[in-house]
Amino acid sequence: xxxxxxxxxxxxxxxxxxxxxxxxxxxxxxxxxxxxxxxxxxxxxxxxxxxxxxxxxxxxxxxxxxxxxxxxxxxxxxxxxxxxxxxxxxxx
Numbered sequence: 001x002x003x004x005x006x007x008x009x010x011x012x013x014x015x016x017x018x019x020x021x022x023x024x025x026x027x028x029x030x031x032x033x034x035x036x037x038x039x040x041x042x043x044x045x046x047x048x049x050x051x052x053x054x055x056x057x058x059x060x061x062x063x064x065x066x067x068x069x070x071x072x073x074x075x076x077x078x079x080x081x082x083x084x085x086x087x088x089x090x091x092x
Contacts, residue, residue: 030038044052 032038
């Protein structure tokens with residue numbers, strides 16, 4: 001006999017333990033504690049693809065803005081006053 005599901009449709013019966021195998025295969029298990037890549041993948045999995053695309057575009061724009069600020073600061077640092085010089089001090 002088929003089991004009722006949430007949408008009112010009926011599912012085909014599954015063998016005992018089949019649901020456990022299916023959910024275990026869907027989960028990603030990392031051997032490294034607090035791996036930043038695995039944490040990000042786990043956090044992004046349930047999100048819709050268009051939301052992920054929006055977040056990636058926003059992060060790209062943020063990194064481009066940071067790059068431009070840092071390069072402008074580096075240009076200003078090169079043009080500032082006299083450059084420091086080193087003086088050799090002999091200790092006897």
